[in-house]
Amino acid sequence: xxxxxxxxxxxxxxxxxxxxxxxxxxxxxxxxxxxxxxxxxxxxxxxxxxxxxxxxxxxxxxxxxxxxxxxxxxxxxxxxxxxxxxxxxxxxxxxxxxxxxxxxxxxxxxxxxxxxxxxxxxxxxxxxxxxxxxxxxxxxxxxxxxxxxxxxxxxxxxxxxxxxxxxxxxxxxxxxxxxxxxxxxxxxxxxxxxxxxxxxxxxxxxxxxxxxxxxxxxxxxxxxxxxxxxxxxxxxxxxxxxxxxxxxxxxxxxxxxxxxxxxxxxxxxxxxxxxxxxxxxxxxxxxxxxxxxxxxxxxxxxxxxxxxxxxxxxxxxxxxxxxxxxxxxxxxxxxxxxxxxxxxxxxxxxxxxxxxxxxxxxxxxxxxxxxxxxxxxxxxxxxxxxxxxxxxxxxxxxxxxxxxxxxxxxxxxxxxxxxxxxxxxxxxxxxxxxxxxxxxxxxxxxxxxxxxxxxxxxxxxxxxxxxxxxxxxxxxxxxxxxxxxxxxxxxxxxxxxxxxxxxxxxxxxxxxxxxxxxxxxxxxxxxxxxxxxxxxxxxxxxxxxxxxxxxxxxxxxxxxxxxxxxxxxxxxxxxxxxxxxxxxxxxxxxxxxxxxxxxxxxxxxxxxxxxxxxxxxxxxxxxxxxxxxxxxxxxxxxxxxxxxxxxxxxxxxxxxxx
Ligand code: WTA
Numbered sequence: 001x002x003x004x005x006x007x008x009x010x011x012x013x014x015x016x017x018x019x020x021x022x023x024x025x026x027x028x029x030x031x032x033x034x035x036x037x038x039x040x041x042x043x044x045x046x047x048x049x050x051x052x053x054x055x056x057x058x059x060x061x062x063x064x065x066x067x068x069x070x071x072x073x074x075x076x077x078x079x080x081x082x083x084x085x086x087x088x089x090x091x092x093x094x095x096x097x098x099x100x101x102x103x104x105x106x107x108x109x110x111x112x113x114x115x116x117x118x119x120x121x122x123x124x125x126x127x128x129x130x131x132x133x134x135x136x137x138x139x140x141x142x143x144x145x146x147x148x149x150x151x152x153x154x155x156x157x158x159x160x161x162x163x164x165x166x167x168x169x170x171x172x173x174x175x176x177x178x179x180x181x182x183x184x185x186x187x188x189x190x191x192x193x194x195x196x197x198x199x200x201x202x203x204x205x206x207x208x209x210x211x212x213x214x215x216x217x218x219x220x221x222x223x224x225x226x227x228x229x230x231x232x233x234x235x236x237x238x239x240x241x242x243x244x245x246x247x248x249x250x251x252x253x254x255x256x257x258x259x260x261x262x263x264x265x266x267x268x269x270x271x272x273x274x275x276x277x278x279x280x281x282x283x284x285x286x287x288x289x290x291x292x293x294x295x296x297x298x299x300x301x302x303x304x305x306x307x308x309x310x311x312x313x314x315x316x317x318x319x320x321x322x323x324x325x326x327x328x329x330x331x332x333x334x335x336x337x338x339x340x341x342x343x344x345x346x347x348x349x350x351x352x353x354x355x356x357x358x359x360x361x362x363x364x365x366x367x368x369x370x371x372x373x374x375x376x377x378x379x380x381x382x383x384x385x386x387x388x389x390x391x392x393x394x395x396x397x398x399x400x401x402x403x404x405x406x407x408x409x410x411x412x413x414x415x416x417x418x419x420x421x422x423x424x425x426x427x428x429x430x431x432x433x434x435x436x437x438x439x440x441x442x443x444x445x446x447x448x449x450x451x452x453x454x455x456x457x458x459x460x461x462x463x464x465x466x467x468x469x470x471x472x473x474x475x476x477x478x479x480x481x482x483x484x485x486x487x488x489x490x491x492x493x494x495x496x497x498x499x500x501x502x503x504x505x506x507x508x509x510x511x512x513x514x515x516x517x518x519x520x521x522x523x524x525x526x527x528x529x530x531x532x533x534x535x536x537x538x539x540x541x542x543x544x545x546x547x548x549x550x551x552x553x554x555x556x557x558x559x560x561x562x563x564x565x566x567x568x569x570x571x572x573x574x575x576x577x578x579x580x581x582x583x584x585x586x587x588x589x590x591x592x593x594x595x596x597x598x599x600x601x602x603x604x605x606x607x608x609x610x611x612x613x614x615x616x617x618x619x620x621x622x623x624x625x626x627x628x629x630x631x632x633x634x635x636x637x638x639x640x641x642x643x644x645x646x647x648x649x650x651x652x653x654x655x656x657x658x
Contacts, residue, residue, distance in 0.1 A: 013397070015404070015437045017413055021386070025433020027295035035447035042448050043071075043476055047287040050294070050327065052086045053077050054256025057283070061474060066503040067494040068481065069474045071284030076256030079263060079282050080123070080156035082290075083326035084116040085254060096331045099305070099354050100145050103192035103337025108145055112329070115149070120252035122153035125245050129217055131184055133158035133257065136265065138182040138215075139312075140164045140173060140200055142191025143336045146221045146241065147312045150186045151264075151322055155282075158257040162265040162277070165313025166191060166198070168601040170206035172275075176267050177207060179277055180483060181214040186241070188221040189231055195341050197224045205232055219244065259283025265483045266315055268421040269538035270492065271528045273545075277483030278421050280318075286327055288425040288477025292446060293324030296415050296429050297358050298387055305384070307333035308360040309347070314535065315421040316391055319477075320360060324425070339365055344372055348380035359407070360389035362534035366399045366407075367564045374406045382407060387432055390416045392534025393566045394522050400439035418442040418522055420508065421536075422493065424477025427451060428520055443519045449475055453512045453520065458497030458505055466513040468526060470497060471506035478506070528625070530559030530567045537569065537604055539625070542596055545604075546571060549595050551579040551588070556615050556623045557606070560632035568607035570632040571596075572652065575611055583611050608632070610655060614648040616640070624649075631656050 017025070035042040044060045047053075057075025087095070093113030100108045110118070131137060137154045139161050141147040147163075154161040162180045164173050177185065185208075190199040204218055218234070221241040225231055260281045267275040293299060297306065306325055310316035325332045333354050339347045347369075351359065369377060388408050390400070395416055404414055414437055418428035427449050428442040435443055445451040450473040452460050461467045482489040496507035511523035525531060528539040539557040546555035554574040559567035573592060575583030582588060589609045597605035616624040630637050631653045640646045 013401075013439055015413070015439075017433050017436070018411060021298075021413060022433040024300075025431075026298050026300070027431045027433060029431075029434045031295070031431070031447040039448060039450075039473070043287065046291045046448070047072055047075075047283065047476070050290040051077060051082050051283070051286060053283075054081075057259060063474055063503055066474070067490060067506075068486075069284075069478060070260050071476045072259040072287070075259045075283055077259060077283055077286070078156065078254040078256050079286055079323070080119055080152045081254035082286060083152060083323065084112060084119055087112045087329045088116050092329055095301075095329065097326065098145055098148065098332060098334055100334045101336065101350055101353075102144070103195070103335075103341055110145060115145075115152075117250060118145075118149045119152045119156060121245055121248055121250055122149050123156040123252045124248040125219075126153055126157055126159065126184070128244075128248055129184060129219070129239075131157060131159050134262070135159045135184075136162055136180040136182040138162050138164060138173070138177050138180065138185045140166060140185060140187045140204060141221065141312070142166050142188055142193075142198070142200065142223060143311055143334055144188065144191065144221065144223055145334065146186075146188070146223075148322055148326075148334070151312065151318075152326075155263055156252070156254055158255070158261055160262045160264055162267070163312055163318070164267070165311060165601070166200055167313070167603055169598055170203040171599045172601055173203060174207035174210075174213070175275070176277075177213060177215060179267075180265050183214060184217050184219060185215055186219045186221070188223040189225040190223060192224050192337055193341075194338050197226050199225075201231060205234070208237075257282060260480070262480075264318065266318060266421055268315075269529055269536045269541055271538060271540060273538070273541045273543075275538075275541070276485070276488065276492070278479045279481045279483050280424055280477070281480050284476030284478070285424050286323060288475065289319040289324035290327040291448075292426040292429075293320060293330075294328050295431060296417060296426055296446070297360070297389065298432050299325075299328055299330055299358070301329040301331070304330065304357045305333065305355050306330045306358045306360075307335075307351070307354070307356045308389075309335065309339070309362070309365065310360070310391075315424075316360075319425050339369075340372075345376045345379050348377045348382060351382055351385065352380040355384040357384050358387045358389070359385055360391065362392040363390055363395040363399050364393065364533040364565050366390070366395070366403050370399060370402050370406075371564060374402075377406055382409060385409070385412055388412050388414045390414060391419070393531045394524065395440060397440040404439075413437055414439075416440075416442045418510075418520075422479040422508075423471075423475070424479065427471070427475070428522075438519055441515065441519045441521045445520075451520065453514050454497065454505075456496075458500075461514070463514045463516050463518055466511060466523060468496075469508040469510045469512040469520075469522070471508065472500060473502065530569060532559070532562075532567050532569060532603060533565040535603055541600065542569060542571065542604055542606070545596050545599050546573055546592060548599070549592060551575050551583045552592070553577075554615060556625060556628055558625050558629045558632055560607075560629055562607065569596075569604065570628070571606040571609040572612050572615060572628055573609060574613065574615060610652070612652055612655065614645065614651075616649045616652070628652070
C-alpha cells in the first residue's frame with residue numbers, strides 16, 4: 001500500500017484563521033454540529049435555502065436502489081434559471097457575472113442581466129436546431145464566454161452537455177461524441193494559446209470525417225483564425241454561431257425539470273483504455289456545488305472577485321467556474337490563455353487588474369511559479385487577495401508555504417480541497433474561518449460529508465495508519481452512473497469493500513492517512529491512474545495508444561514523480577522485430593511520443609520514452625509497473641525475485657542511468 005512521505009513532518013505546522021477573517025466568515029463552526037445531528041435534514045435545508053425550486057421537493061434521499069441514488073427526486077428546478085434569472089429578478093442584474101480576459105489582452109464584461117439574455121437566446125437557438133430535453137450536445141471550445149453560455153443554454157432546455165477539453169485530439173473527441181451519441185457539436189474556429197491561434201474546428205472536421213456519426217450540426221463560434229488560412233466548411237452541417245443567434249428570439253422562459261434530470265456527462269480516465277462518461281444530474285449536484293462554493297471559498301457575492309483558473313474542459317471548470325459561482329451570484333474572472341503569456345507574470349497582472357479576492361488554482365501551477373522565482377508575482381499588487389485555494393493533486397507543504405507567503409502575503413488562509421470528477425463537488429477541505437490550516441493536508445470532511453480511511457477490507461483505520469479513502473454515505477453531488485455502462489459503475493466504485501447495512505461503500509481510488517489529530521493526508525492514486533499537472537490520465541489508455549502504432553509490440557506506462565507536474569508520463573516500449581530498424585533510428589522516440597499526443601492530446605505525451613528489449617513481468621505475465629517506476633525515478637530497484645527474468649530490470653535501469 002501507500003507509504004507516508006517525508007513531508008508528514010509538516011503536520012506540526014498550523015495556521016489559525018486570522019481573527020478578522022473568522023469574524024466575518026460565511027461558514028461558522030456550528031455547521032459541523034448541525035450536519036452531524038441530522039445529515040439529510042441538513043442537505044434538505046441547503047437545497048431549499050441555496051436554490052430556487054420550480055416545485056419544492058418533499059423527499060431528500062432515495063437510496064433504495066443503491067448505488068443508484070436519487071436526491072430531491074420529486075422536486076423540479078431549472079439549473080440555468082438558478083444561475084441567472086433569479087439573480088436578475090432579485091435586483092442584481094447589474095452585478096458583473098463574468099470578467100473575461102482573452103489571451104491577446106482583449107476583454108469582455110457581462111453582467112447577470114446580459115449573461116441571462118445571452119443564454120436565453122442560445123437556448124432558443126438550440127431548440128431551433130432540434131435539441132430537446134435529454135439530447136446530448138458536445139462542447140469543444142476555448143475559455144471564452146460562449147463556453148459558459150453554451151453550457152447554461154444546454155442546461156436551460158434540459159439537454160445534457162459533454163464538454164471535451166480543447167487540448168484533446170480529434171480521435172478523443174470522436175470517441176466522446178460517439179459514446180454519448182451527441183446530436184450537436186459547439187466549437188470555435190480556434191482560440192489563443194501561448195501567443196498563437198490554436199485551431200479547434202479542424203479537429204471537429206477530422207473527428208467527423210470517418211463513418212457515420214450522430215452529429216447533425218456543428219455550431220462554430222468565431223474567435224481566432226490565422227488570416228492567411230482557409231477554414232474548411234461543410235455546408236448544411238456547419239453553422240456560424242453569430243449568424244444563427246442573430247435570427248432567434250431574446251425571450252425564453254425557463255421550465256422546471258426533475259431534480260434527477262441529467263445535467264452533464266464528463267469523460268475521465270479510468271484504469272482501462274476507455275474513458276468513463278461520468279454522469280451528473282441537476283438538483284443534488286447544484287446544491288452540493290453552491291453549498292461548497294459559498295462555504296469553502298467564503299463567498300461574499302456583493303464584494304468578492306473570484307477566480308478559478310481551471311478550464312471548463314475539466315470538472316473544476318464545471319463545478320467551480322460555471323455552476324457553483326453562478327448559482328451563488330458571484331463575480332468571476334475567466335481567462336482564456338496560459339499563465340505565462342505573453343509575460344511570465346500574466347496571472348498576477350490579472351489578479352491586480354481585476355482586484356481578485358479569491359484565487360483557486362492547481363499545485364502544478366504554483367510549483368512552476370515557484371521555480372520561475374518570486375520576483376515575478378512580486379511585480380504585481382496582490383493585496384486584494386484574501387483567500388487561496390488548491391485542487392487537483394496533493395499540494396506539498398513547501399508549495400503550500402510559498403503560496404501563502406508569496407501570493408497570499410502571509411495573510412490569506414488556504415483551502416486545500418480534495419474531490420473528484422465523480423464526487424461532483426468538494427468533499428474534504430478546511431473551512432477557512434474555522435479550521436486551523438495544516439500545510440499539505442486536506443484535513444477534514446465538509447459538514448454533511450462522511451469520509452473514512454479504511455483497510456482493503458473496508459475496516460476503518462485509526463490515526464497514523466495508511467489506507468484507502470472511502471465514502472460510506474451518499475452525498476448530493478455524487479455521480480449517478482457511468483454513461484451507458486451501469487455495470488462498470490458498480491464494479492469500479494461500489495464493489496471494492498463489503499457493503500454495510502446502510503448500503504455499498506464508495507471507493508475513491510486514493511490512498512490516505514489520518515495524522516495524530518485525525519486530519520486527512522492524501523497519498524495519491526492507488527490504481528493505474530496518473531495525475532499529471534492535476535489532470536487524470538490512464539496508463540492503460542496510453543499503453544493501448546502506443547500499441548496501435550505499427551512499430552510497437554508491447555508498451556508499459558508509469559507515472560513517475562515530477563517536480564513541477566506532480567507526475568510525468570514515462571513509457572517503455574518493445575518494438576516489433578520487423579520494425580526494429582525504424583524503432584531504433586534517430587527520432588523514433590519522438591515519433592512515438594508525438595503519436596500519443598496526436599491520438600489522445602498533448603497532455604498525454606510521454607515526458608520520456610524508452611525502447612527496451614523486454615519488460616519486467618511476473619511469472620503470471622503481469623507487468624511490474626512498480627519496478628519501472630523505481631527505475632524511472634532513479635531509485636534502487638525493489639524486490640525483483642518474482643520476475644521471470646531478473647536481468648531484464650537491471651538492463652532497463654542501466655539504460656536509464658545513461
Ligand atoms: C486527486 C479534480 C490530493 C486525487 C477535482 C483524486 C487530490 C483526483 C486533490 C481527481 C487534493 C484532487 N489533494 N489529491 N486536494 N484534489 N486530487 O477527477 O487523486 O480530475 O482522485 O478531479 O485528483 O481528479 P479529477
